[in-house]
Amino acid sequence: MNKPCLLLAAWLALPFAALAVPAQVEVALPVPAPAPSTGAPPALPKTPGVLDPAQLRELRSRYAAWQALGEPERARVRAAAARIAALPPAQQQALREQFAQMDQRYRDGWLLGPQLGQQFPKLQGLFGYVPAAQRAAALAVLRQLGPEQLTQLSLVAQRTPPQDRDRVRAEFLAVAPGARDAWLKQNVGH
Amino acid sequence: MTAAPAPVSSTAAGALSAFLRGVERRALVVAELQCGDPAVAEQALVAVMRAFAGIASDMPMAQWPERFWSLLVHRSPLREPAAGGTWPTALGHLAVLTPAARFALLLRVGGGLDEAAAAQVLDRPIAAYQDALADACPRDAHGNPDAAGWRALAEQVQQRIRDLPTTRLQRLQQPVAAPAGTADAPASWRTPLKADAVTAAGAGRRRPRGRRWPWRGLLILLVTAGVLLGGAAWWKHARQALPPEASVPEGAVAAGNPVAAEPLPDDDLPTAAPGESPFAASDAAMLADPELPTARDADLYAWVAAGGPVPVDESQSQPSRPEPATAALETSAADE
Numbered sequence: 367m368n369k370p371c372l373l374l375a376a377w378l379a380l381p382f383a384a385l386a387v388p389a390q391v392e393v394a395l396p397v398p399a400p401a402p403s404t405g406a407p408p409a410l411p412k413t414p415g416v417l418d419p420a421q422l423r424e425l426r427s428r429y430a431a432w433q434a435l436g437e438p439e440r441a442r443v444r445a446a447a448a449r450i451a452a453l454p455p456a457q458q459q460a461l462r463e464q465f466a467q468m469d470q471r472y473r474d475g476w477l478l479g480p481q482l483g484q485q486f487p488k489l490q491g492l493f494g495y496v497p498a499a500q501r502a503a504a505l506a507v508l509r510q511l512g513p514e515q516l517t518q519l520s521l522v523a524q525r526t527p528p529q530d531r532d533r534v535r536a537e538f539l540a541v542a543p544g545a546r547d548a549w550l551k552q553n554v555g556h
Numbered sequence: 557m558t559a560a561p562a563p564v565s566s567t568a569a570g571a572l573s574a575f576l577r578g579v580e581r582r583a584l585v586v587a588e589l590q591c592g593d594p595a596v597a598e599q600a601l602v603a604v605m606r607a608f609a610g611i612a613s614d615m616p617m618a619q620w621p622e623r624f625w626s627l628l629v630h631r632s633p634l635r636e637p638a639a640g641g642t643w644p645t646a647l648g649h650l651a652v653l654t655p656a657a658r659f660a661l662l663l664r665v666g667g668g669l670d671e672a673a674a675a676q677v678l679d680r681p682i683a684a685y686q687d688a689l690a691d692a693c694p695r696d697a698h699g700n701p702d703a704a705g706w707r708a709l710a711e712q713v714q715q716r717i718r719d720l721p722t723t724r725l726q727r728l729q730q731p732v733a734a735p736a737g738t739a740d741a742p743a744s745w746r747t748p749l750k751a752d753a754v755t756a757a758g759a760g761r762r763r764p765r766g767r768r769w770p771w772r773g774l775l776i777l778l779v780t781a782g783v784l785l786g787g788a789a790w791w792k793h794a795r796q797a798l799p800p801e802a803s804v805p806e807g808a809v810a811a812g813n814p815v816a817a818e819p820l821p822d823d824d825l826p827t828a829a830p831g832e833s834p835f836a837a838s839d840a841a842m843l844a845d846p847e848l849p850t851a852r853d854a855d856l857y858a859w860v861a862a863g864g865p866v867p868v869d870e871s872q873s874q875p876s877r878p879e880p881a882t883a884a885l886e887t888s889a890a891d892e
Contacts, residue, residue, distance in 0.1 A: 407849065407852065407853055410843065410848055410849060410852065411843065419683070419684055419687060420681045420682075420683035420684050420687075422835075422839065423683045423686075423687060424683060425842070425848075425852060426835065426838075426839070426842065428851055428852050428854065428855075429842050429845070429848060429851045429852070431851075431854065432847075432850070432851035432854045433851075435854070439858075442858070442861040443850060443854050443857045443858050443861055444847075444850060444857075445861065446857040446858070446860040446861035447850045447853070447857045449860070450856075450857065450860060461856070461860065461864075462856060464864075465855075465856045465859055468866075468867060469867065472867045473855055473859075474855070476854075476855035476856070476858040476859045476862075477854060477855045477858070478858075479854075479858050480858040480859075480861040480862040481862075483855070483858045483859060483862060484862045484865065487867055498703060499703070
């Protein structure tokens, strides 16, 4: 019975919740509400006691996801944050609202950074639900891939029928880094 | 010839009976593993079923599962079990859990509720529910969550549900500890009054020994239908991990049954005591990190950094703009 396994996938490693979070969780994690007038997000407290447990847990999860990003990805995120901060408040607000209105699963993908976030909707078939035991390996491999490899992998993900996803994912994760291009080329062709 | 109201009433009774049949086995195991006392669990479940039968007709069937489990988790003997409960050796882990964590676990692995439904039943935010689940997870020697232990626990609970003796379920159908003067109370909380009234017309020609159970034939019919429907619903549930009652078509039941519902204590589940969080040190470090505001909204910023693409297959209520959201940023983004 793999139900418990999926369940574990949902919470054992929250930093990577986007890789495994069940669809029904969508309703539960509100994006921090933007402040109505300034366009800036609400200030963060300096002590944990001010936040309720749910907020604190959410914040921990986001912080861990941030820490898991590579430095180049973080630099891109910082630059974007600076650009947004320079916008007029109304425009900041509009951006936040537009983002907040998007599907939770789509938004979650962006916690993986700009590069993986962009590919994540297409990778969801293969990597939307990953068993807990595979998650760390899956993320590590995904972060090693270049843009071209990610594009090919997303094609594989889209062409893999649901019943083959577990097998194909496990197969790909087992491929040695040097053999990934060959594997991708072979599997995209199917 | 006027149409008899019997079909409506028996449909309602049949649906209720089927629902209870589908849920009682799981509910009994959840209740008894929650409090560690089969007798207390049976009493609690009978009370819940009675209360539920009294209110079921007033709500759409789609709301039945949530309401039923909600009644169950708010029973004081289950929410705050008395000391002295006992658990089978294989389920000894349950004994060391707090009642809140135990309920979180049992609703998931025994009740078969998904996280969102269980959180709603417990009236907690889903994150708090997940916290409770995390608290309930068995740990290995290093204190890490033990996935194998979790699976073993879940399988034990499922096994217990499958192996529950029918006699225990039959006991649930007996009015428990009924006071002496309840002759005018409904004879069974499983059968709404209307069904009783419908059959009363034909009661005169029944055999005398059937007088106490004038609707016995109907009840047998309903119970049989209930067993079949409940079995089918349970099978469906087991295969799809959905609450079996989700397949019941929506629609209110017409039987107006004035069975008095027991008032529930209105205080909420005890909020988890904050205590000394194992995350205290890391939380302090996190909150002191000047980059935390960036980290918190990193998904938004990553999206903007990637040019603010609009999801292709997004089914939004309002049409999304065709151009990327961050078109205004393109000039500054180009030099990155």
